[in-house]
Amino acid sequence: MSAELLDTDYLVIGAGASAMAFVDTLLSESNATVLMVDQHGHPGGHWNDAYPFVRLHQPSACYGVNSRELGSGKKDLSALGEGLYELASAAEILSYYDQVMNQRFLPSGRVRYLPMHDYIGDRGSDHRCRSRLSGQELRVQVRRKLVDGTHAQTEVPSTHPPRYRVGQGVTCLAPNSLPSISQPWRAYVVVGCGKTGIDTCLWLLKNGVPSTSIHWVMPNDPWLVDRATLQPGLEFFEQCVRGVTAQYSAIATAGSLADLFERLERSGQLLRIDPAITPTAYRGATVTQAELRALRSIGNKVRLGHVLAVEPGNIQLERGRVEIPAGALIVDCSARGLAGWRVPQVFEDERINLTLVSNNQPVFSAALIAYVECHVADNAEKNANCRPVPAPHTPEDWVRIWDSYLGNFLKWRENEALFRWLFSSRLFLMTTVIRDVQPEDTERHALLKELSVARQQAAANLPTLMATLN
Known part of the structure; x- marks a missing residue:
């Protein structure tokens, strides 16, 4: 029996955050039809x-x-939240995407959604998908383009087991299992220093685990971002604008990577966990000052590289072995998070590759790509507006990110309609910061002028700074 044939303007692989942002803007800016195919049972991806x-x-x-x-x-008034704006939980985000799908996408009549389906085509001319439940295969005729929303290759501990050996008699869990624990453990060994490791350490502390009972295995100390510098609204205008200006000024005046990070730290734009240890990682994680103090309270930090094996009573690492309390619970947070985003270009002949085109902002990037798809004519000009921006992994990436992003931003300014859309998009942080500034507010306009000058100076020095990375 031949596979059923479906037709659509755009076939979107994935229903994660980037794919949802792309389709939402596509619906607003065009009359196109969309077929979304995703392996999960609900929208929201990872x-x-x-x-x-x-x-x-x-x-x-x-x-x-x-x-x-x-x-x-609302504001987060908890002890660690410092009155900054709320951070949505996983449950809130999944509910939100369910509402977007069922209250906007599907009622539009232009979106079809196939959950629990795998795309099994060749991403070229043969487009097929297969149900994970029934095995039924569907063929898809794509009139315009395939949209690949899988390039993030997101890894989370629940779907990616440890890459190190776990010996017999050792209990190793993903952080997903922590809320189900029914009795205390003698110690908690958190493996990983990315966003998941940070979240896990803070969750343990917040739930009453003494800092002395936490052992934190940190292969690389990360540079962290002060969350107070990334707040929306007029209330945080001065802090946000001065912060971005400080980053541009650091880029404009730095002569080396070490010099750059010294300036960024001195101006409060980047933080480190241990003042005596220079970070060798940067993943874009944010913390409040209260959270930073909590992380610093953990005295049992292990900095001997990546874990090779965990045995009862000890951990083998790249640069040595350390003892841990017998019967300790290992909490694996070593999955790589954003493992992908390595895309040579966004727009190909019959394919769109969703990737970062802004500074560590995947959903805004996807929305902007959709706008460009709808309003810019040829692929060369589209790609000129959407240079891929690296995902954050190392301190060097901080420079590479700004180099690519600033190039994109200056290109966006040349397109009046695109620039106007940019400052109407709620996904663009600066939109929320400046939209309520009144014409007569001369002090705030003066700060924006300083930012603009610093941006030009940063753009002039970025090639020199980039050359030092090589």
Whole structure:
């Protein structure tokens, strides 16, 4: 029996955060039809697999899709939240995407959604998908383009087991299982220093685990971002604008990577966990000052490289072996997070590759790519507006990210309609910061002028700074 044939303007592989943001803007800016194919049972991508206590590392106000606000705009008044804007939880995000799908996408009559399906085509001319439940195969005729929303290759601990050996008699769990623990453990060994490791350490501390009972295995100390510098709204205008200006000024005046990071740290734009240890990683994680103090309270930090094996009572690492309390619980947070985003170009002849085109902002990037697809004519000009921006992994990536992003931003300014859309997009943080500035507010306009000058100076020095990385 031949496979059923479906037809659509755009075939979107994935229904994760980037794919949802792309389709939302596509619906607003065109009359196109869309078929979304995703392996999960609900929209939201990796949020379906995330640990239950995960939260965004950016304000809810700048996440999701353009057409619908996420969150209630409230402040986090908890001890670690410092009164900054709320960070949506995994449950809130999944509920939000379910509403976007069922209250906007499907009622539009232009979106069809196939959950629990694998794309099994060749990403060229043969487009097929197969149901994970029935095995039924569907063929898809694509009139315009395939949209690949899988390039992030997101890894979370619940779907990617440890790469190190776990010996007999050792209990090793993903952080997803922590809320189900029914009795205390003698010690908790957190493996990994990325966003998941940070979240897990803070969750343990918040739930009463003494800092002396936590052992934190940190292969690389990370540079962290002060969350207070990334807040939406006029209330945080001065802090946000001065912060971005400080970053541009650091780029404009730095002569080396070490010099750059010294300037960024001195101006409060980047933080480190241990003042005596120079970080060798940068993943874009954000913390409040209170969270930073909590992380610093953990005295049992292991900095001997990546884990090779865990045995009862000890851990073998690249640069040595350390003892751990007998009967300790190993909490594996070593999955790589954003493992992908290595895309040579966004627009190909019959394919769109969703990737970062902005500074560590995947949903805004996807929305902008959709706008460019709808309003810019040829692929060469589209790609000129959407140079791929690297995902954050190393300190060198901080420079590479700004080099690519700033090049894109200056290109966006040349397109009046695109630039106008940019500052109407709620997913673009600066939109929320400046939209309520009044014409007569001369002091704030003066700060924006300083930012613009610093941006030009940064653009002039970036080639020199980039050359030092090589």
